[in-house]
Amino acid sequence: MERPLYRVVIDTIVERIASGALPPGAMLPSETQLGAELGVSQGTARKALGELERRGLVQRAQGRGTFVTVRTPESSLFNFFRLRNVDGSQETPNLEHETVRRRKATARERDVLYGAPHDVIEIDRLRSLNDGELVHEISVISASMFAGLDERAPLPNTLYVFYQQAYSIIIVRADEQLRAQPACSADAERLNVPEGTALLCVERLAIDVLDRIVERRVSRFPTRSHAYIISLT
Amino acid sequence: MERPLYRVVIDTIVERIASGALPPGAMLPSETQLGAELGVSQGTARKALGELERRGLVQRAQGRGTFVTVRTPESSLFNFFRLRNVDGSQETPNLEHETVRRRKATARERDVLYGAPHDVIEIDRLRSLNDGELVHEISVISASMFAGLDERAPLPNTLYVFYQQAYSIIIVRADEQLRAQPACSADAERLNVPEGTALLCVERLAIDVLDRIVERRVSRFPTRSHAYIISLT
């Protein structure tokens, strides 16, 4: 079973990006150089780079070159924060409250997170949108994979950008389950809504470029002035 | 302002599929034939076909050929019906009740639907999942674009397959807004849940291959034993 050459090139570059050898913003070798280095033609290197561009891992511009995609707070929000105003516009949520602590993993977390960690770091955050609507998020990550993260509070607003910059862990996909649930008393107090209010509840598994489930996140929020928007293809 | 050749090829094939000249399941000309017919090389025809495959409009198999994607009830459900069991498995919903009627479009519908129709057809359906959970859907389409549809009840379970087969209208995208809302008394009666139960409310605009908004659909359902699942990239 032999991989095609262009796939070998893809895997090589993915590995270099995942390892941090090619950091965000770095310029990749040109098609010609890459082909010479890996012993394939320029056209084959080109095919690989095109596929990586489709995956969003690199960005290309005629005359300039190919660059590792820089995940800015804006682009990260655009991709992975689906809450929008009714007119479709987006706003950056503000951090209202944050607690970070290290604890033992639950059975479910050990099952689902990459490496079946014994200890996890739990990031509990309350975020607010401009008109006062609140979002409660609990993110759970492996303590060994993100060593020392629990001592670096306060954390940046967009965690995935931070994961990439500080740990070379690049989130490329998120699988989500959505439910509508009534607010319990704790929810009601946190989110400043009456108990029993219908909340949108999102359970997310975030997956990195090496196809590892890196984070489990549960979000709860009302949808009075905002909606979760998505495009199915 | 000149389109690249491969884009001309893409547009040509899209137009043939949208017009019904290439019906679902039809075999496309081979790369060589297509190239000869349109005056481009085999490689350029190939590039166009590859892009159409990525869009899901055609399916290709080495040694067999290229075929217009057949939208089966299964594939249509997989793409556009996001409700799944907690284990990720999918089941086909059963039709419990259906009413189809023709009426004047509301201002919002005229705004949003392609062609700003004066009259629309409203398809009101109640569907059930295996364990009894109910889903209420209201689909609204242009009466002129879907002439005679209101006299063809009962309609098939999967409308998008029917749209393609009977009207050559191919849905390729759906933009959705999700909210959590309490069940009103009408909801409660229809869905057999207590009034005030948290419901997931989905407003969908379905878009066809020519980028026209063809249908507006509003769904409401509880998420006790099922969840709306989605993968973000």
Added chain:
DNA sequence: CATAATTACTCTTGTATAAGAATTCATGTA
């Protein structure tokens, strides 16, 4: 002489073409 505009050059990716390999499927034959 200083400075701005132009030109030429080199590097990059984008587009187009072609040839051979791999796969599938039908058909003929033992």
Added chain:
DNA sequence: TACATGAATTCTTATACAAGAGTAATTATG
């Protein structure tokens, strides 16, 4: 039935040329 053969298809790789972007040299201009 089993197997070989051949024709048709897509898949992989390679190569040539076009076009965009940046830089340095050159020229024009005050």
